[in-house]
Amino acid sequence: MPELPEVEVSRLGISPHLQGQQLTKVVARQRQLRWWVPDEVLQQQQQPILAVRRRAKYLLLDLPGGSIILHLGMSGHLKVVPADLAPGKHDHLDLLFANGTALRLNDTRRFGAVLWQAQGEQHPLLAQLGPEPLTADFTAETLIQACQRRGSAIKLVLMDNHVVVGVGNIYANEALFKAGINPQQPARDVSADKLALLCTIVKETLTAAIVQGGTTLRDFSQVDGKPGYFKQELLVYGRGGQPCVNCDTALSEVRLGQRSTVFCPLCQPLLQKN
DNA sequence: CTAGCAACCTGAACGC
DNA sequence: TGCGTTCAGGTTGCTA
Numbered sequence: 001m002p003e004l005p006e007v008e009v010s011r012l013g014i015s016p017h018l019q020g021q022q023l024t025k026v027v028a029r030q031r032q033l034r035w036w037v038p039d040e041v042l043q044q045q046q047q048p049i050l051a052v053r054r055r056a057k058y059l060l061l062d063l064p065g066g067s068i069i070l071h072l073g074m075s076g077h078l079k080v081v082p083a084d085l086a087p088g089k090h091d092h093l094d095l096l097f098a099n100g101t102a103l104r105l106n107d108t109r110r111f112g113a114v115l116w117q118a119q120g121e122q123h124p125l126l127a128q129l130g131p132e133p134l135t136a137d138f139t140a141e142t143l144i145q146a147c148q149r150r151g152s153a154i155k156l157v158l159m160d161n162h163v164v165v166g167v168g169n170i171y172a173n174e175a176l177f178k179a180g181i182n183p184q185q186p187a188r189d190v191s192a193d194k195l196a197l198l199c200t201i202v203k204e205t206l207t208a209a210i211v212q213g214g215t216t217l218r219d220f221s222q223v224d225g226k227p228g229y230f231k232q233e234l235l236v237y238g239r240g241g242q243p244c245v246n247c248d249t250a251l252s253e254v255r256l257g258q259r260s261t262v263f264c265p266l267c268q269p270l271l272q273k274n
Numbered sequence: 275c276t277a278g279c280a281a282c283c284t285g286a287a288c289g290c
Numbered sequence: 291t292g293c294g295t296t297c298a299g300g301t302t303g304c305t306a
Contacts, residue, residue: 003299034282034301057300074299075284090284109283111300125302152277161301168299258279260297 002072004133004166005209007057010078012210014103015052017080022098023047023063030092033110034073037093040116041068056129056165061095066118068095069126073111079104130162133202138164140196147187147195154190155183156257158198167202169259170237171209175202177236182268183261184254189271208233236262 002010025045031037050062059070059078070078083094083102093114095103105114117123131137146163147154157163158172167175176183179198181190190198212233235245240253244264252265 006299071300073283073301107283108285109298109300111282113301150276156277159300170299257277259299 002057002074002076003168003170003209004057005171005206007059007072007166008054008210009213010072011052011054011059014078014080017101018049018052018061018097018103021049021101023049023095024098025096026068027094027096028092028114029087030090030110033092033107034071034113035115037114038116040066040118041114044068055126056132056161057168058126060117064119066116066121069113069115069117069123070105071113071115073107073109073113075109076105076107076112079106128162129165130160131164133164133166133206138199138203140192140199143195143199144192147190150187152187153184153256154181154187154198155261157187158202159257159259164202166206170234171202171205173237173262174235175205177263177268178205180268182270183256183263185270236264238262 023044023046026042028037028042044063044065047063047065050064051060053060053062053067057071059072061068061070070076072078080101081104083096083100085102087094087104088106090108090110091104091106092110093105097103105112115123115125117126131142143164146160147157150157155172155176158167158175159169173183175198178201179194181194181198236251239251240260240262241250243249244251244267247264247266249264249266251262253260253262255261
């Protein structure tokens with residue numbers, strides 16, 4: 001499910017339900033996720049939720065003694081449910097609250113994670129992350145610098161979490177299309193002007209998706225159960241072989257970094273280095 | 275350092 | 291109807 005917009009939509013969805021709530025207990029039915037759920041998470045009880053934050057695609061639930069880190073992987077989603085609602089298949093973890101509700105994590109493929117970060121420390125997974133795309137930390141200059149010496153495809157650089165976080169496969173495809181950049185173009189051969197445009201478009205595209213409530217894909221629904229509807233806006237992702245919205249040319253589909261990559265051969269020409 | 279890719283896991287879709 | 295193959299939104303951590 002989640003690219004950054006979906007994670008942010010989840011954060012916005014659960015935050016009002018968790019803010020100021022008292023966490024009474026953590027129940028794990030399946031601790032083997034991407035990593036084994038650490039004891040510290042299960043030991044949390046009688047702690048107030050101070051804040052619900054997001055860093056890259058990680059959600060952080062701040063408690064007085066540290067933070068519970070949630071990652072949704074490919075198939076994870078969160079719901080706020082009555083605590084006594086019977087858990088279904090792949091409902092791996094519940095955070096129980098004093099008001100009788102529970103935050104329930106469901107993750108079919110178990111690529112997600114539940115981790116612990118002690119107060120005042122930084123989890124190693126968060127330490128290496130690049131700038132947030134929607135803040136002033138991510139600029140044309142940082143993108144241009146990251147691309148300078150990289151011979152790998154611009155799409156792979158854009159999806160590199162050291163360069164900028166939160167740009168997953170869908171939005172990498174979409175942003176490159178809107179910027180008129182061929183995904184296979186070596187990063188160092190993309191002009192500074194194009195990279196500046198790409199930076200702006202990444203911000204606009206992610207922001208628009210958040211506003212519209214996240215992309216609906218096969219296993220995503222918003223926290224309150226209403227589906228998002230951004231999928232209708234996708235211009236290239238999932239449209240290989242179909243006509244380009246600009247020029248009617250059949251969209252090409254290739255694999256880059258083992259991920260499906262769709263582009264218009266006419267609107268996103270592969271340029272020869274001069 | 276970069277680059278390529280196997281791995282983690284389940285289920286849906288498709289071809290025969 | 292069943293079986294085998296391929297693919298899926300992410301990310302780490304090998305190997306060269």
